[in-house]
Amino acid sequence: MRKTRSLLAAGLACLVLPLAVPPADASTPMDKRLSFTCPFPLIGKQKLDVEVKASFEVPSAPGGTFTTADLTVAVTVPDKSTRGLALVGAASIEGTASAGVTLANGSLTLPLALPLTVAKTAVPASGAFTTQATGSVPPVRLPNAGRTTLTIGDFSTRLTPKKADGSFTGLGSFTSDCTLDPGQDPVLLSFDLGTSSHDYGVTGSTTLKALGATAPLTGSFTGFSPAFDRTRAEFKVLGFVPGTADLQFSPDGPQTGEPAGDGFVAHAKLALALPQVTLFGLPVADAGCRASAPIPVDLKTGSGFAPASGGPLSGEYPIPPLTGCGAFTAYLSSLLQGPGNTFALTLTAR
Template sequence: MRSRNRIAAALAVAALVAACVGAVPAAAAAGPATLGLDYHCTFPLLGPQPVHVDLTATVPDRVEVGEVMPGIVVDSVSAVNAESARGLTALDATTLEGHALADAMLTVPEMPDGLPVEVDSALEKTSIPASGGFSVKGRGQAPDLTFTQPGPGKVTVGNLVLTLTPRTDDGGESGLGTFESECTQDPGQNNVLASFTIGDTTEPAHHTYSLKGSSTLKSGGATVPLTGALNAEVNGTDVTTGLTLAPSKTQFQLLGFLPTTADVAFAAQSEPGTYKDGVLTAKAKVAASFPAFSVFGAIPIGGGENCRTSAPSDMALTSATGFDLRQGGDLKGAYALSPLADCGALTGLLSSAVTGPDNPIALTLTPDDE
């Protein structure tokens, strides 16, 4: 009986971790959360037995009204000790399988009394070694969620029902058969696994960022270091950005062998952008001017105050999914530069080295207003 007690307790730990952690919703910005809980689980022939569970999960810091959060998948691993393994093998069990049904509660402004959520987590079929302990892996997934009202949210973890089957070599059930175990959470515990904020980007908001990054002028392979600023006016999913880039310098090999330095300045005119489903897209019309070109760092060969691209070009900078306007992040894109004009006698040659399509740009935004 003591062996069965240890077996059931070890299996309960594995199933509780798999099922309870799976109840956490996804988020655009996330961080780790930990929670320890004590349960009493009722096992065949043994009655209620104490089980302690330590949970670790990735939880949301903030989500936005109307944004779909895909249900996240969380994997868990629970160690079963050698003594429990010996108890299972004594009953001719060689593998273990099953699932766990966990009760969780989601509380958000539109559901102040809470929304019950059941998460069914499968436990992988696991081989039981002849000696020593082993690990049981579990996987659970929460449903997709969309919120309609801003405010605080939280996820609490409740009770659990385990369905477990130890099996013999031929695939048949061991002496324990398939059994259910109801696990009741001990009273008086903090059972809040996750707390988060639901934001509302439908209200106009202003964000300012400093930026750092680079762009490559593809035709000549010149890398342009970039610094500057970006401000974003957000109204619902509509975004108006102001992009300012500081003057810079770049170097390339003119005609493939002449070391050339160019002063370069970008001017950007804002175009309507978007912030939707956690993705920021900033758009602008971009022109470039080249006040000076020199070879060997000293000999002027072109440029001037009127040396610039002949027409502005479209630029779209896009973030990865999960961009948080409060925290900033990375934007990437590409743009074309139209041919140069008014750069002196070598305008055509210089233009071929620094203009053309598909010039990549990558920027990192750091918030000034948070």
């Protein structure tokens, strides 16, 4: 009886496999074949061929959602396993699985547990038969531009053969773990998540509301990521004390966004450093003076923007309290921090 159970387990343990989405355009039906091997007592390793079909939606830009639909996994159960099922009186087979894949999107690495369900399938007296499993990948927001991959991993199945009257066979329910056969590409989906086909130069200004000052800005804008050159704002405290503040805005972490009409919205997160601040021409801040937290700003293209040539881009942002400025940190914070600061920019395609 132990040998019969092992033969049966060998044929059934691989009935469920994880999603295998091949590279393709969005909303396209897909079809891919893979093989997995499951080790079992007495009979050693068993291999089953699997056909996976699915359709999926790939976002056109960072910030969009990756979704999968119509996932079906068809496994051909060989005659050896069918005969093993017959020996224990099994008339049907059903079960579940927990499959592991890894989604990598730029700096994001996200393990996904994919639940799959093996539909109740009639077992013939002999010969091969096919069982179907269904499931889906949960929708995932992809925040980063660049190469995005979905890679297959190991999976575990929990299967239950039953008699014609619905009662359990001598096998009960059993769990088995399977691995992808070597020589197969584990990357099931790979694509470049676009940002923009254009690289822009930047000119414009930023207005610091609390200081009542404006500083010119130059730099570049690639994808959804701005890169500004160091600039200087000139201001007066109490209407007569002259001062200057050097400003350096730089990206802080992933920069995301999405298309909007003929343009886009960039969800920027910027670090702000103030490497030099003066009053009456004398330095009053240490070189490490900076904003104490990243600055979020939504930069939106305006009327007249065209991807091929560029156009206006603007946004409003807060300045958090400063840190690292030395003895005058609290005072300088009171001069700069607060909401209502703005970017008014022009993008020019390069």
